Amino acid sequence: MINVIIRETQNPIILKFEFPDFIANHVNYEFKNIDEASSSPLAQKLFHLPFVKSIYISGNFIAIERYNIVEWEGVQDAVAEQINEFVNTGGKVLNAPEQASQKMPASVYGETTPNPSVLKFVVSRRLTKTALEFKSIDDTAASPLAKELFKFPFVKEVFIDENYVSVTKYDISDWSEITLELRTFIKEFIENGGIAIDESKIVSHPKVEKQKIENFDNLDTTSQKIINILEEYVKPAVAADGGNILFDSYDPIEKRVKVVLQGACNGCPSSTFTLKSGIENMLKDMLKDEDIKVEALNE
Structure with a gap:
């Protein structure tokens, strides 16, 4: 018998429903409507609720973004109950979880910018719907990708928008020395299911x-x-x-x-x-x- 745990997030319109075990290994899913949710029977069912705006599935949780027509306090228990009932009666969270370990190909290429200290890495996949800037590794609670990038000694700042990552470097390195290393890292991180931005952890700015x-x-x-x-x-x-x-x-x-x-x-x-x-x-x-x-x- 599965009972999901309700977890608040730092974003008041997003609520997490945590499972006792992983439901998506190494891959995260984002669905903005019922048509996009064909790979998740549970997400399709949840989209029948009129206040559900977006659904994210990652690791051991489902995060639901609501419209402002309701407050979570009034509906969260009913949503948790519906998830529990669906899963405990044999409903699938994802149609093909066995595909989770497979790489999802992505292309990444670098573009110069008017700022000689910044290079823009464009990704063939959507990374986030909320642009975020990170000044240091201490700011990266909402971005596993930015956190990893700051482990490179030449990375000074990171900015992530819809489908690209802008990296600001320290003057100790030239782009000719580090571009390939960064491009390869970003490409492999995304292909292996790494999360660029965890929308549920975004602190209101x-x-x-x-x-x-x-x-x-x-x-x-x-x-x-x-x-x-x-x-x-x-x-x-x-x-x-x-x-x-x-x-x-x-x-x-x-x-x-x-x-x-x-x-x-x-x-x-x-x-x-x-x-x-x-x-x-x-x-x-x-x-x-x-x-x-x-x-x-x-x-």
């Missing part, structure tokens, strides 16, 4: 939270317009260069916009020029305000 719909609605109109401009026009461009930009604040008196640069954009020699000649001029034009100033915060 105040600068990221501002851009979420529920918090976005509480901002003033100008701040909302600035975020929309950054999201639509600026982020795709900086992502192509291996970086990211986050809105921090807007001071209506000083007309000052503060942003956070991540990944290849952080510390890039051309970032000041990009801010002033690119982003600042764009905001002045689109907001019809010549007094707008843009400033980057160094974290």
Whole structure:
């Protein structure tokens, strides 16, 4: 008789249901809808619940991300009961667990960025839906991949976005000496089922939270317009260069916009020029305000 244990995560919308034994060896699964969950009869059943947004299966747990129409407190026991009943009556968590030990081929290639200290490694597989930056190994609770990368003595910082990893190196090494080693490591890590980002362990970041719909609605109109401009026009461009930009604040008196640069954009020699000649001029034009100033915060 199996009884799953309910575990809260650092992300309030994601709840873990832990099994006494491993249910997925060396491979993690992410399903965003019932059609994607064909390999998991249990996930397909759970998607019939109207509040289930995404399902992650890894190791000995299933993590469920909910929509905001409910709170976990009101439904978590019923979900656990449904999982227990399904599994204890012969239902399968995964259709073919024997495939878990097989490698899943992935391609990885390196791209240069405007920042000579940063190289972008593009992966042929989705790594995360939440961009995260790691300044040291102490920050890597949510990223087994970043934790392993910091064990290389030449790795200074790591930034992981949807399908790429940006690595910032110390000046002690040249890219010609370490690129192949890093590319091979990332490729083998992903192929062997390593987790790039564990969504259930992401700690809420105040600068990221501002851009979420529920918090976005509480901002003033100008701040909302600035975020929309950054999201639509600026982020795709900086992502192509291996970086990211986050809105921090807007001071209506000083007309000052503060942003956070991540990944290849952080510390890039051309970032000041990009801010002033690119982003600042764009905001002045689109907001019809010549007094707008843009400033980057160094974290």
